[in-house]
Amino acid sequence: MMGVNFVMVFVTVVFLWMMTVSKGDTEVSCVFMEKCILPCTFQSDTDIVIHWLQETAGNIHVHSFYHNQDQPALQDKHFRGRTSLFNNQISRGNASLLLMWADVHDEGRYKCYTSTITGNKESFINLEVNAPVQEVTLQQVGNTMNCSSEGIFPEPQLIWSTSPPSNVSLQYETTVQQTEQQLYNISSSLILSDSDKDSVFSCNISTRRNWRNATLSEQGNVVPVRGFRGGVFAAFLVVAAAGLALYCKWKRS
Numbered sequence: 001m002m003g004v005n006f007v008m009v010f011v012t013v014v015f016l017w018m019m020t021v022s023k024g025d026t027e028v029s030c031v032f033m034e035k036c037i038l039p040c041t042f043q044s045d046t047d048i049v050i051h052w053l054q055e056t057a058g059n060i061h062v063h064s065f066y067h068n069q070d071q072p073a074l075q076d077k078h079f080r081g082r083t084s085l086f087n088n089q090i091s092r093g094n095a096s097l098l099l100m101w102a103d104v105h106d107e108g109r110y111k112c113y114t115s116t117i118t119g120n121k122e123s124f125i126n127l128e129v130n131a132p133v134q135e136v137t138l139q140q141v142g143n144t145m146n147c148s149s150e151g152i153f154p155e156p157q158l159i160w161s162t163s164p165p166s167n168v169s170l171q172y173e174t175t176v177q178q179t180e181q182q183l184y185n186i187s188s189s190l191i192l193s194d195s196d197k198d199s200v201f202s203c204n205i206s207t208r209r210n211w212r213n214a215t216l217s218e219q220g221n222v223v224p225v226r227g228f229r230g231g232v233f234a235a236f237l238v239v240a241a242a243g244l245a246l247y248c249k250w251k252r253s
C-alpha cells in the first residue's frame with residue numbers, strides 16, 4: 001500500500017516537473033546545410049522589438065529587430081549573413097526566424113523575446129541539426145568485409161548482422177573519424193571466417209533520425225564449390241579411362 005502511494009506521488013511530481021520544464025519549448029529539427037525556420041509568434045502592436053538569442057552559447061545575439069528594422073550590429077559573427085525575419089509577417093505577429101545553412105554549432109536552446117507597448121513575451125526553441133546517413137558502402141576485400149559511410153551527425157552506430165544468424169560472434173573493428181565540419185565518417189572491417197560460408201552480410205548504420213543498410217553475400221565460397229564438383233568429375237574420368245584401358249588390355253591378351 002505504501003509502495004503504491006509512493007509511486008503515485010512520484011509519478012505526479014515527475015509529471016508536474018515535466019510540465020514546467022518543457023512548457024513552451026518547441027522542438028525543431030534541421031538538416032545540415034539546409035535552411036530552417038524557428039517559429040515564434042506574439043500579439044502584434046506598435047513599437048515592436050524582437051530579439052533572438054542562443055541560450056546554450058551564453059545568450060549570444062542571433063538576430064535583433066527594432067525601430068522598424070533589423071539591427072545587424074548586435075549580431076554574433078557565427079550567425080552573420082545567415083538569418084532573416086519574414087518582414088512582411090512581423091506586423092501580423094510573426095517573429096519566426098529563417099536560418100540558412102544550418103551547421104552543427106547551431107544546435108541548442110534559443111530564446112525568442114518580443115515586446116510591444118502592450119507587453120512582452122518569451123518563448124523557447126530546442127534546435128537539433130542532423131546530417132542523415134546517406135549511402136552505406138559495403139565491399140569485400142580478400143577475407144575482410146568493409147562497411148563505410150561519410151558525413152553523418154550526430155555520431156552514428158554501426159551494427160553487423162548475418163543471414164542466417166551467425167553461430168560465432170563476428171570479429172570486427174569500427175573506426176569513427178570527425179571531419180572539420182564536426183561530421184562523422186564511420187568505417188568497419190569484419191574478418192570473415194569459415195563458419196560464415198554461404199552467409200549474407202548486412203551492415204546497418206544509424207543515427208537518431210534515420211538509418212541505412214547494405215547487404216552482400218560472401219564471395220569466394222562459390223569458386224571452391226565449383227572446383228570441388230569439377231574435381232569429382234575429373235576423378236570419375238580418370239577412373240573411367242583407367243577402367244577402359246584395363247578392359248582393352250584384358251581383351252587384347
Ligand SMILES: *[C@@H]1O[C@H](CO)[C@@H](O)[C@H](O)[C@H]1NC(C)=O
Pocket residue numbers: 037039040041086089094096
Ligand atoms: C510566419 O511566416 C513564415 C513565412 O511566411 C511562415 O512559414 C510561418 O508559418 C509563419 N508562422 C505563423 C505562426 O504564422
Ligand SMILES: *[C@@H]1O[C@H](CO)[C@@H](O)[C@H](O)[C@H]1NC(C)=O
Pocket residue numbers: 141144146147148187188189
Ligand atoms: C574501408 O573503407 C574505408 C572508406 O572507404 C577506408 O578508409 C578503409 O581503409 C577501408 N578499410 C579496409 C580494411 O579496406
Ligand SMILES: *[C@@H]1O[C@H](CO)[C@@H](O)[C@H](O)[C@H]1NC(C)=O
Pocket residue numbers: 167
Ligand atoms: C553452434 O556451435 C556449437 C559448437 O561450435 C554447436 O554445438 C551448436 O550446435 C551450434 N549451433 C547451431 C545452431 O548451429
Ligand SMILES: *[C@@H]1O[C@H](CO)[C@@H](O)[C@H](O)[C@H]1NC(C)=O
Pocket residue numbers: 150151177178179180185
Ligand atoms: C570523411 O569523408 C570525406 C568524404 O569521403 C573525406 O573527404 C574526408 O577526408 C573524410 N574525413 C576524415 C577525417 O576521414
Ligand SMILES: *[C@@H]1O[C@H](CO)[C@@H](O)[C@H](O)[C@H]1NC(C)=O
Pocket residue numbers: 159204205206211213
Ligand atoms: C537498423 O538499425 C536501426 C537502429 O538500431 C533499427 O531501428 C533498424 O530497424 C535497423 N534496420 C534493419 C534493417 O535491421
Ligand SMILES: *[C@@H]1O[C@H](CO)[C@@H](O)[C@H](O)[C@H]1NC(C)=O
Pocket residue numbers: 202213214215
Ligand atoms: C536492409 O535490410 C533489410 C532487412 O535485413 C533488407 O530486406 C534490405 O534489402 C536491406 N537493404 C539493402 C539496401 O541492402
